[in-house]
Amino acid sequence: MKKLLVLFMFIIAGILLIASINQMNTTNERIETTKLQSDKKSVKVLEGKTIVIDPGHGGKDVGAIGQNGTQEKDVTLQTAKEIQRELMKQTGANVLLTRDGDDSKSLQDRIDFTEENDGDLFISVHYDAFTTSDVNGITTYYNKSEDQILADIIHRRLFNQDIDAKDRGVQHGDYFVIRETTAPSILMELGYISNIVEEARMNTEEFQQKTAVAVTEGIIEYFSK
Numbered sequence: 001m002k003k004l005l006v007l008f009m010f011i012i013a014g015i016l017l018i019a020s021i022n023q024m025n026t027t028n029e030r031i032e033t034t035k036l037q038s039d040k041k042s043v044k045v046l047e048g049k050t051i052v053i054d055p056g057h058g059g060k061d062v063g064a065i066g067q068n069g070t071q072e073k074d075v076t077l078q079t080a081k082e083i084q085r086e087l088m089k090q091t092g093a094n095v096l097l098t099r100d101g102d103d104s105k106s107l108q109d110r111i112d113f114t115e116e117n118d119g120d121l122f123i124s125v126h127y128d129a130f131t132t133s134d135v136n137g138i139t140t141y142y143n144k145s146e147d148q149i150l151a152d153i154i155h156r157r158l159f160n161q162d163i164d165a166k167d168r169g170v171q172h173g174d175y176f177v178i179r180e181t182t183a184p185s186i187l188m189e190l191g192y193i194s195n196i197v198e199e200a201r202m203n204t205e206e207f208q209q210k211t212a213v214a215v216t217e218g219i220i221e222y223f224s225k
């Protein structure tokens with residue numbers, strides 16, 4: 001009799017488990033559908049737009065070097081590729097990189113590339129450095145006053161991603177690439193290579209992914225206005 005009771009309880013537990021799995025699947029499907037719909041909406045906003053992502057430095061110009069050997073030119077390229085992947089996944093934009101390998105490109109090359117391809121937006125990706133290792137944080141720069149709104153949006157989106165970094169804010173910067181490019185342009189300094197904590201963070205998949213999502217969402221918001 002006891003055996004029968006145990007068996008009965010097992011059967012009931014099994015039925016409950018199957019029912020809850022089914023419930024979970026339905027919820028997942030619903031989330032998936034919502035996501036697809038929002039993706040479709042985004043595609044429309046950026047359809048026909050050309051976004052140029054500029055990985056800072058490259059080739060002989062390695063940029064800053066971290067205490068654990070991270071070279072700025074490598075992380076900027078990684079970030080740019082992540083942004084390109086996310087933008088292409090979420091939107092119908094044409095996304096170009098000013099370099100997609102370890103190539104030397106002058107600042108003028110990067111501007112010329114953007115002009116030749118009729119870029120609608122230009123984002124230069126960098127990582128900061130300072131003479132002392134205690135300085136840290138993320139800064140977004142604009143040059144032309146009309147580009148401050150783009151900088152504000154993307155900077156806010158970055159910190160909305162729960163990135164555990166000091167917020168150095170949006171600042172005006174006299175950088176050649178964002179001054180001379182016709183399209184709306186910003187330059188991002190996504191943490192200090194010279195700071196050991198930030199060097200470690202920039203090399204994580206989590207940080208790269210959050211950055212890519214933030215930039216993508218920011219660009220969608222910018223063009224939706």
Ligand SMILES: [Zn+2]
Nearest residue numbers: 056063126127
């Ligand atoms: Zn740099």
